[in-house]
Amino acid sequence: MMNTQLTLNKMVERAEQLFPNKEIVSRTSSGIQRFTYKEMGERTRRLASALEQVGVRKGDRVATLAWNDHRHLEAYFAIPSMGAVLHTINIRLSPQHIVYIINHAEDKVLLIDQDFLPVIEAIKDELKTVQAYVVLNDEMELPESTLTPLHSYEKMVANGNPNYQYPDDLNENEPAGMCFTSATTGLPKGVVYSHRGITLHSMALGLADTAGLSESDIMMPVVPMFHANAWGLPFAATWFGTTQVLPGPQFTPEVLAELIQSERVTITAGVPTIWLGLLKEFENGEKEYDTSSLRAVLCGGSAAPMGMIRTFETKYNIPFLHAYGMTETSPLVTVSRLKSNQEDLPEEEKLAVRAKQGYVVPGLEIKVVNDEGDVEWNGEEMGELLIRGPWIADEYYNDDRTQEAFRNGWLHTGDIVTIDEEGFIKITDRTKDLVKSGGEWISTIELENALMAHEAVFEAAVVGVPHPKWQERPVACVVLKPEAAASKEELLDFLKPQFAKWWLPDDIIFMDEIPKTSVGKFLKTKLREQLKDHLKV
């Protein structure tokens, strides 16, 4: 067989050639804008040539701090197609973490939505490798800013070369993108995606038994383009010629419902918090929405509650598709679709199966292991989920924590699961000491360290507790030093300047003692049990 290279330039070139009139619908701060793939293809080539003008070369890292909009989509293709590396920065990270990841990735150019200029202005003196900034907004005029040199994205595109040709010697194993994921302890860890990995992952998204993404779909990614590449959907959708609806900045459930109705969205994707918000919008009944175009809501990132799936499907006739993955896995690993032999199960049993995380997609392999070896496929025995395959990372970028997760050819996910007779995994716990709130991670250890730096605190342990809107929220358990005193408010005020608001614990509970393991580590399973009783009261 021919060994032609699976590279991202071929995706956007295909869209431009075969689907010149299909649309990208982009919501920006000035309203809805529409671009065809012909226009998007040309703007992408212009952008690549303009980035070359400001000094971007093969292998350089170019970062984005951007919403889900057409400019971000253009960057998704221009940067990797010219041989550079697209580094999508999670705008919800703390300033210290943003400084770290920009320096660690050695980003040369930053593409920044106007909304996030203040974030970068505040840390600009700590950035060691950045040589140029580009502001993403609808105008050609530059806003007031202390960043230099600062270029206008729209001006760069306008002045770029429409006949620019992507290099034809890209190797599929070269890096195309990178993304950082939160670590249990310390700084975020980088994951690098190759052209080949992204291409094969995109193929997987198009399979009928996974998301079945196709040219005839109208796809709206609500999951941020800075979180695991919006689950790879913008790549696959562009390649397939799928119409894309990009919901842009500061969207609300109402905005999403209106976009679904007006653009006739067929498939959308996001974390459970998004769908719980949309459900609330439907339930409050002030407006009626026509959602009959939807054939699938792809839900992942945290467990999809069974009750939510039931309400969407039975009350609103909106089919749900529960999936599982990680930043390290591009991210698609499993999808929970009933097999044909399960179609005759009673409705409630079918729902229970579909609320599991699903079975592995073609192309990947998984296994579940505990101290005794591979667990039995009986839906009861628990073990850690291990994954391998061509779109699974095999290391963290320049990071000595690689050994913790990548061993003997398998990614050790830290997710504790059962696997049933049909191969459906169900996540029951995680070894990662992180709380996932509304789809984004909070490090319990950072909160603990900050609390323990307070003069009145002897010990502090933070755990995640279930939450109806955010899935999980952090709660802190604190033991005060003998004779010392501090109120809950005082401790929260102490934390406030150090963390983003959404990181702050929902509650601080004072205790006499924190349960510990035999080696003196906090026994968080026991603590969570204790809190369950506390929260019931």
Ligand code: AMP
């Ligand atoms: P991230 O790298 O931020 O996308 O987070 C990946 C982690 O999110 C996984 O290791 C799981 O702990 C969790 N996760 C992802 N999808 C699901 C799901 N469908 N149900 C439960 N947890 C999930």
